[in-house]
Amino acid sequence: MNPFKVLNINRHAVNKEIIQAAARGMREKKYSAREIAQAQKMLLDPVSRACQEFLYVVDLTQAKERLFQQVRKSSDGPEDLEDLEISDGSQLRYLTIFDKNHDH
Amino acid sequence: MAKKKSKIDTTLTRAEKLFNAGNFLLAEREFEKIQKKLNRNDITEKLEICRKETRTIKGKDLVKQGHKAVNSNKLPEAIACFQEAEKLLNDPWLTEPWITDKIKELTHQLTCHNMDAKAQEAQASCDYLKAADLYLKAGGKKGGQGSLLKSAICLVKAERYDQAAAIFQTSFQTSFQTSFQISAPWDDPALYYYGFALAKKKKYSEALKLWEKLDHDDKAFAEQNRQVLSLACSALYNTLGKEVDIHGVHNEADYLLGLANTLGDKRWIPRLEILCAYYKLILIETLWAQEKFAAIPDLLLQMTAFNDPMILGLNAKTYFNLSREQSKFLEPMMTFWLSAIYSKEISAKFSDNPDTRQKVQHQLIRLAEQNIHCQQDSQDTDHAASYLAIEKKLLTDLSAIFQKHAPAFDQICTPQYASICGLSDTLLKLIKQSKPYFKDPEHYLETGGYYSKAGKALYALKTHDVKKAMTLIESIELSSQRDEFTDYVRGLVQFELGQVAIENHEKEYLQYFALTPKLFESAPSIEKRFSDKMIQSVDDQMILYEKLLMFLHKERESGPIAEALSFVMTQSAIMKYNRGNMTNKQMKVSLEKALIISPDNEYARHTLKQTLIDLETDIIFDAMTKNKLNKAARLASQSAHPEVCDRYFEFGEEIIDQIAGSGLDLGFQKINLLELLNSFMMVDPDHPLVATIESKLSFMGDK
Numbered sequence: 001m002n003p004f005k006v007l008n009i010n011r012h013a014v015n016k017e018i019i020q021a022a023a024r025g026m027r028e029k030k031y032s033a034r035e036i037a038q039a040q041k042m043l044l045d046p047v048s049r050a051c052q053e054f055l056y057v058v059d060l061t062q063a064k065e066r067l068f069q070q071v072r073k074s075s076d077g078p079e080d081l082e083d084l085e086i087s088d089g090s091q092l093r094y095l096t097i098f099d100k101n102h103d104h
Numbered sequence: 105m106a107k108k109k110s111k112i113d114t115t116l117t118r119a120e121k122l123f124n125a126g127n128f129l130l131a132e133r134e135f136e137k138i139q140k141k142l143n144r145n146d147i148t149e150k151l152e153i154c155r156k157e158t159r160t161i162k163g164k165d166l167v168k169q170g171h172k173a174v175n176s177n178k179l180p181e182a183i184a185c186f187q188e189a190e191k192l193l194n195d196p197w198l199t200e201p202w203i204t205d206k207i208k209e210l211t212h213q214l215t216c217h218n219m220d221a222k223a224q225e226a227q228a229s230c231d232y233l234k235a236a237d238l239y240l241k242a243g244g245k246k247g248g249q250g251s252l253l254k255s256a257i258c259l260v261k262a263e264r265y266d267q268a269a270a271i272f273q274t275s276f277q278t279s280f281q282t283s284f285q286i287s288a289p290w291d292d293p294a295l296y297y298y299g300f301a302l303a304k305k306k307k308y309s310e311a312l313k314l315w316e317k318l319d320h321d322d323k324a325f326a327e328q329n330r331q332v333l334s335l336a337c338s339a340l341y342n343t344l345g346k347e348v349d350i351h352g353v354h355n356e357a358d359y360l361l362g363l364a365n366t367l368g369d370k371r372w373i374p375r376l377e378i379l380c381a382y383y384k385l386i387l388i389e390t391l392w393a394q395e396k397f398a399a400i401p402d403l404l405l406q407m408t409a410f411n412d413p414m415i416l417g418l419n420a421k422t423y424f425n426l427s428r429e430q431s432k433f434l435e436p437m438m439t440f441w442l443s444a445i446y447s448k449e450i451s452a453k454f455s456d457n458p459d460t461r462q463k464v465q466h467q468l469i470r471l472a473e474q475n476i477h478c479q480q481d482s483q484d485t486d487h488a489a490s491y492l493a494i495e496k497k498l499l500t501d502l503s504a505i506f507q508k509h510a511p512a513f514d515q516i517c518t519p520q521y522a523s524i525c526g527l528s529d530t531l532l533k534l535i536k537q538s539k540p541y542f543k544d545p546e547h548y549l550e551t552g553g554y555y556s557k558a559g560k561a562l563y564a565l566k567t568h569d570v571k572k573a574m575t576l577i578e579s580i581e582l583s584s585q586r587d588e589f590t591d592y593v594r595g596l597v598q599f600e601l602g603q604v605a606i607e608n609h610e611k612e613y614l615q616y617f618a619l620t621p622k623l624f625e626s627a628p629s630i631e632k633r634f635s636d637k638m639i640q641s642v643d644d645q646m647i648l649y650e651k652l653l654m655f656l657h658k659e660r661e662s663g664p665i666a667e668a669l670s671f672v673m674t675q676s677a678i679m680k681y682n683r684g685n686m687t688n689k690q691m692k693v694s695l696e697k698a699l700i701i702s703p704d705n706e707y708a709r710h711t712l713k714q715t716l717i718d719l720e721t722d723i724i725f726d727a728m729t730k731n732k733l734n735k736a737a738r739l740a741s742q743s744a745h746p747e748v749c750d751r752y753f754e755f756g757e758e759i760i761d762q763i764a765g766s767g768l769d770l771g772f773q774k775i776n777l778l779e780l781l782n783s784f785m786m787v788d789p790d791h792p793l794v795a796t797i798e799s800k801l802s803f804m805g806d807k
Contacts, residue, residue, distance in 0.1 A: 048467065050454040050460070054444075055471075060386075064385050071341070071375070089308075095322075
């Protein structure tokens with residue numbers, strides 16, 4: 001059971017928000033009272049919360065940002081200017097090597 | 105007159121003969137000659153038949169000529185033949201409707217052919233639009249894919265890429281509906297120009313995929329491939345930061361990276377690698393949010409930075425979630441789980457407090473245990489449980505040892521993960537450096553063994569799959585550099601296999617113990633356990649154990665092995681003696697040998713003493729039975745064992761009773777008792793039996 005999903009909160013939620021989310025969950029009745037209580041308990045205990053965060057939270061923001069910057073940096077080089085010249089493909093000319101009468 | 109008549113008759117007869125033989129052409133000529141003279145109705149009828157038959161023959165002949173002309177591609181000639189034949193064969197009873205169809209078909213072909221020729225002319229004079237139009241018409245008329253493709257090629261040359269691509273696409277879909285085998289009329293030019301049209305329409309990846317089917321090593325073509333690859337990459341770069349179909353963009357990036365590698369395009373490879381990694385992360389994030397865990401491991405495996413803590417953590421939690429549904433994911437979960445939990449970077453996020461961090465680690469281990477135990481019993485769950493037990497101990501030990509003695513090292517991980525990430529050698533080096541801190545050589549060698557080349561064999565051994573362990577050990581090349589850990593595992597596997605061989609009563613079991621002396625030397629604790637096991641064994645394998653211990657003792661005269669051998673020799677001798685397979689004398693020899701091997705063997709010493717007593721007692725009993733009472737008394741008095749004297753007097757007492765109950769004359773009884781008394785006096789004059797005999801003699805003397 002993913003307690004963050006059950007309580008519909010993000011990983012940064014503080015204890016007060018967890019308790020409020022549990023109360024809201026009880027009203028919404030999407031999950032059983034037992035599940036909501038269990039989720040709340042899991043997230044209020046620091047050790048258990050760290051475990052649940054490890055199990056269910058995937059935050060790739062930093063890694064993505066790092067790669068995004070790398071991509072941007074790698075495409076800013078001067079050698080890309082020559083790519084820009086043909087970036088619309090207008091420089092492409094068909095080759096006749098595949099024409100059947102090419103050898104004649 | 106008669107002569108004339110005769111000539112007409114002859115001609116008529118000949119004509120009739122020819123007619124009957126079916127030679128209507130000659131028969132017709134003969135009948136015509138006669139008819140001029142006779143003008144008869146029957147000849148008129150026959151002439152009519154001959155003419156019809158002749159027309160049929162000529163018509164069929166023309167059909168044959170027509171087919172011949174078709175085969176020689178002489179379409180005008182063929183059409184003329186079929187047209188002439190049609191005229192000759194127009195009788196209702198001869199009607200051949202197919203000839204009319206054939207004439208139509210050939211006329212159509214001729215028109216197309218002419219159009220094709222005109223198209224070729226137009227193409228040769230670089231009037232590609234006209235050529236395309238003519239090819240299209242020719243193709244449309246004869247429904248030929250070949251002409252349509254020629255038309256599309258001309259359209260490409262005329263820079264009408266959209267039109268060309270549309271024709272190519274329709275033909276492509278028709279041709280490859282069922283299979284993707286390139287076949288006529290699709291050929292290299294068609295594939296190339298279709299690709300070119302796509303490239304011009306900015307569908308670069310599609311163009312490149314088509315061109316991959318062309319086996320051409322022309323430099324210009326290779327350069328064009330690179331150009332289009334560059335265009336494709338530029339287009340892909342433009343998708344950055346925009347809302348895109350993430351699966352599609354990721355697949356395209358992956359494809360282009362593969363192609364760049366194939367083309368050896370060093371300029372694009374590193375950029376595409378970053379781009380691929382970027383889109384992979386987005387895809388993973390999307391799949392995670394959708395809880396589609398099954399698709400994630402493959403993506404993680406493709407990440408070049410596989411040894412990154414982020415990837416490690418993702419692998420661990422992905423397999424954890426997958427293994428909740430299917431036990432086959434438990435083993436891969438174990439590859440990453442403990443490595444992730446003990447990763448310095450990952451565990452730092454658990455808490456700033458080291459105690460809390462440790463508590464989180466322990467709780468996560470418990471969660472993995474629960475996950476394993478929740479599954480139905482299977483080989484997967486058994487293995488995962490064993491792996492967890494082994495690796496928990498390994499990582500706890502290494503964590504404690506390295507924390508104190510190699511604090512700079514921050515990547516403690518499981519053997520499997522170390523192997524995947526190429527960390528095994530580093531860990532082995534650290535284990536070697538920390539040797540003094542292991543509790544004993546076995547602890548040190550076993551820990552190193554798991555991280556060595558023989559690690560998988562050790563896992564198999566610990567999960568009770570000795571045969572698999574042996575296969576894995578044998579698969580390690582002997583030529584590869586040897587190390588103490590691999591040697592240890594090799595020795596241990598053979599040692600365990602040997603013990604299984606003994607349990608299975610295999611005859612050639614000794615061969616498995618060739619490396620055991622070395623194993624015992626490197627890990628004496630194993631030798632001690634084995635020796636203790638031998639000492640405690642009381643089963644039927646005793647003789648096999650004795651043979652094994654003798655072999656081991658010959659190779660390595662250590663204390664525990666000597667003790668075990670000495671004990672087993674004693675035990676084995678007793679067993680043989682009890683079964684009547686050994687005499688006291690033979691037993692004495694065996695026990696003496698056992699005591700030479702281990703002089704401290706009290707069990708052997710005590711048994712030997714009992715054996716000696718039995719031996720001496722036997723001799724005394726034998727002497728007494730033969731009435732050699734003095735010899736018996738001498739032997740009893742000389743014996744170092746008081747028990748022998750006791751036995752001697754026990755026999756003596758029996759003899760006294762026998763004398764009393766013999767019914768002999770009193771005189772004889774007295775003589776026997778006196779002899780017995782004398783011999784008793786030689787052994788122990790104070791023995792109570794001496795007084796008994798004296799009392800009996802005194803009583804007899806009165807009588």
